[in-house]
Amino acid sequence: MPDTRAQAGVEQLREHFPASSGSSAQVVLHDDRALDPELLSATVTEISRLDHVVSAIPRISADGRTALIYTRYDIPTTDPAIYKDIAPLEDATRAIRNAGVQVEYGGELPGTVTPIEGHGELIGVVVALALLVIAFASVLAAGLPVLTAVMGLAVGSSLVVVLAGLVDVSGMTPTVATMVGLGVGIDYALLLVTRHIEGLRTGLTPVDAAARATATAGRSVVGAGLTVLVSLLGLKLAKLPTFDAFGVATALAVVAVMLASLTLVPAFSAKAGYRLLPRKERNQVANSASSTSSATASAQIEVTGRRLSENTLAARWARRVSRRPLAWAALALIILIALATPALEMRTWPQNDADAPTSSTLRRANDLVADAFGPGANGPLTIVIDREVVTDPEINSLHDRLATYPGVAGTTPVTQSPDGRLAIWDIEATTAPGETATNDLLDELRTEVLPSGVEMTGYVPILADISDMLAQRLWIVIGFVVLVSVLLLTVLLRAPVVAVKAALMNLLSIGAAYGVMTLVFQHGWGLSLLGLDHTVAVSSWVPILMFAVLFGLSMDYEVFLLSAVREDWLETGDARGSVVRGLASTARVISIAAAIMVAVFLGFATESNVVVKMVGVGMAVAIALDATLVRMVLVPATMTLLGRWNWWTPGRSSANRGDAVAVEQPGEALGRDREVPLLK
Numbered sequence: 001m002p003d004t005r006a007q008a009g010v011e012q013l014r015e016h017f018p019a020s021s022g023s024s025a026q027v028v029l030h031d032d033r034a035l036d037p038e039l040l041s042a043t044v045t046e047i048s049r050l051d052h053v054v055s056a057i058p059r060i061s062a063d064g065r066t067a068l069i070y071t072r073y074d075i076p077t078t079d080p081a082i083y084k085d086i087a088p089l090e091d092a093t094r095a096i097r098n099a100g101v102q103v104e105y106g107g108e109l110p111g112t113v114t115p116i117e118g119h120g121e122l123i124g125v126v127v128a129l130a131l132l133v134i135a136f137a138s139v140l141a142a143g144l145p146v147l148t149a150v151m152g153l154a155v156g157s158s159l160v161v162v163l164a165g166l167v168d169v170s171g172m173t174p175t176v177a178t179m180v181g182l183g184v185g186i187d188y189a190l191l192l193v194t195r196h197i198e199g200l201r202t203g204l205t206p207v208d209a210a211a212r213a214t215a216t217a218g219r220s221v222v223g224a225g226l227t228v229l230v231s232l233l234g235l236k237l238a239k240l241p242t243f244d245a246f247g248v249a250t251a252l253a254v255v256a257v258m259l260a261s262l263t264l265v266p267a268f269s270a271k272a273g274y275r276l277l278p279r280k281e282r283n284q285v286a287n288s289a290s291s292t293s294s295a296t297a298s299a300q301i302e303v304t305g306r307r308l309s310e311n312t313l314a315a316r317w318a319r320r321v322s323r324r325p326l327a328w329a330a331l332a333l334i335i336l337i338a339l340a341t342p343a344l345e346m347r348t349w350p351q352n353d354a355d356a357p358t359s360s361t362l363r364r365a366n367d368l369v370a371d372a373f374g375p376g377a378n379g380p381l382t383i384v385i386d387r388e389v390v391t392d393p394e395i396n397s398l399h400d401r402l403a404t405y406p407g408v409a410g411t412t413p414v415t416q417s418p419d420g421r422l423a424i425w426d427i428e429a430t431t432a433p434g435e436t437a438t439n440d441l442l443d444e445l446r447t448e449v450l451p452s453g454v455e456m457t458g459y460v461p462i463l464a465d466i467s468d469m470l471a472q473r474l475w476i477v478i479g480f481v482v483l484v485s486v487l488l489l490t491v492l493l494r495a496p497v498v499a500v501k502a503a504l505m506n507l508l509s510i511g512a513a514y515g516v517m518t519l520v521f522q523h524g525w526g527l528s529l530l531g532l533d534h535t536v537a538v539s540s541w542v543p544i545l546m547f548a549v550l551f552g553l554s555m556d557y558e559v560f561l562l563s564a565v566r567e568d569w570l571e572t573g574d575a576r577g578s579v580v581r582g583l584a585s586t587a588r589v590i591s592i593a594a595a596i597m598v599a600v601f602l603g604f605a606t607e608s609n610v611v612v613k614m615v616g617v618g619m620a621v622a623i624a625l626d627a628t629l630v631r632m633v634l635v636p637a638t639m640t641l642l643g644r645w646n647w648w649t650p651g652r653s654s655a656n657r658g659d660a661v662a663v664e665q666p667g668e669a670l671g672r673d674r675e676v677p678l679l680k
Helices: 005-016 037-048 087-092 094-098 119-136 139-164 173-201 206-238 241-276 279-290 294-309 313-323 325-345 361-373 392-403 436-449 459-493 496-522 541-572 575-604 610-647 670-675
Strands: 024-030 053-060 066-073 102-107 381-386 408-411 422-429 454-457
Touching: 005 381, 005 422, 005 454, 005 459, 024 037, 024 361, 037 053, 037 066, 037 087, 037 094, 066 361, 087 094, 102 361, 119 139, 119 173, 119 575, 139 173, 139 241, 173 206, 173 241, 173 279, 173 541, 173 575, 173 610, 206 241, 206 459, 206 541, 241 279, 241 541, 313 325, 313 575, 313 610, 325 496, 325 610, 381 392, 381 459, 392 408, 392 422, 392 436, 422 436, 436 454, 436 459, 454 459, 459 496, 459 541, 496 541, 496 610, 541 575, 541 610, 575 610
Parallel strands: none
Antiparallel strands: 024 066, 024 102, 053 066, 381 422, 381 454, 408 422
16 A cells, blocks of 8 residues: 555565564454353464464453453465465364364455455356357357357456466455456457358358458447557556556456457357357348348348348437437436436445354354444554654553543553654454444544554555555546546547547446445445345445456447447448447347346355445446446437537548538548458
């Protein structure tokens, strides 16, 4: 946590009191009757003998039934010596556990963190496969996108393992990378397979169909992948090493699945031949291909695709929206703004032990400590004083004042570092670490009570500084991601108005997702369906992480849709009709892709880890809103209203038209775009 007050206190401890600057763990013992003093003493001795343990200090509740053994290590949490599990602590407490005493573990050791079971991936894959079977009516065609995504993800996951050997990587990083990689991998492969099957149905041979799908849909995949990668760059601006790892790991997964889609899908598609089609179509299509030249078939694709798309449900819907665009746009905006409004009350706080499910030892340890010693005992605040700056009388006076300060439940005696440079003690709040009152107390002490030369550190101050820093950096990340994405989309589509409008719509859908998350987790709407028994604050990690990922994913669908609209506009010059036909030709693949991604994200929402639940729910809601209200209502409505203004380009000539704006003319890029349509 660079450049924070809590980190400054940690650095002082590392320099002058190394034994107290490592990680810590809490061993909580509880029995229905008073604990056996001899057995408790033996347990403390066993814990003290463990490698890297510098102290194990017991604290007994007033009724003698609960003991908290505060265990401190001389190495950080990320050190491999203690990272893997809590087996040594379990061995040290085996005797007292065998005597019938309840033993729970809390604190910072990763072995105590709520596990990520991994069934989210399985649920997502199964649901995605079922949706694809329904869409393609062919098991082989349905399995190809899933197989490609899984193979690409295997490579991406291997790269994440390599990354973890080079830098510290959060335990949630592989899960988030898998979530995003699996979703976009299936989407990218789906787009290519869909375009390949379209080619087969219009008379192309399997090899020609694969080549044409890669030359057209492959461009969309590259453009969409670039928007995701650009968005992930924004995580760097959060200035937290954890987010650096998040961004790099997720980018590795996206690159791997993108390359897998561009190489494996055409290879497998060409090899599969006509078996990608439903059984009843195979012979008819194969016979048609043998009598049709590739050039003729390629020309037929445009005509046939446009004729078929004009009579689909999506086309009829697009025409309905285009007839009353202002009313439909207003309706979509009202719904999105209403959903986004609760986000104004969003309270963020990093993951807290009290937020874990009751099945977690973290949660049980937290509850036992709160019941026996008070909620503040789960998150003591450590006072660190430089004795060269603050005199001993001032230290004693501050200690006495804090002991009776409103909101403080108690303090420990003052101790000194071995070199005598630091004075150190802990205070406990009367409220739990994750409560607003605790954060308010921390801010009040820092701004009004603690003099210069005094820092407050520990787990709770670190979490508070994380929350404050991320809240401030969120706007910088948003500004960077939006600006760069708009520039990239402008280059890809050569339409700055469309690019700016797309960014604004993405902000609306993400804001609505924030609002839904606030309603679910902070206000408890449907929370029991997620396996949580009480409301929780939104994790401080989630808003920035969600924004960077979702903005890129939303741009994926924008690229898919607007490329089709732009191509039709260049060929026909019909501003309103191109919106209808573009939406009609892409609605099916975008809807299927969005449904798959929603299924993948909701699969991860079934995990026990609360942060993973939040990411899964928030991203599923955002994608669902983006594929429905935004893509099916707001985009066609606003594009119909803007008409030719959609394709305004600064500096372009508008000769012979007398227009007030420069608009790219139909046919200007027709020859080039007919051959290889831009991002079709």
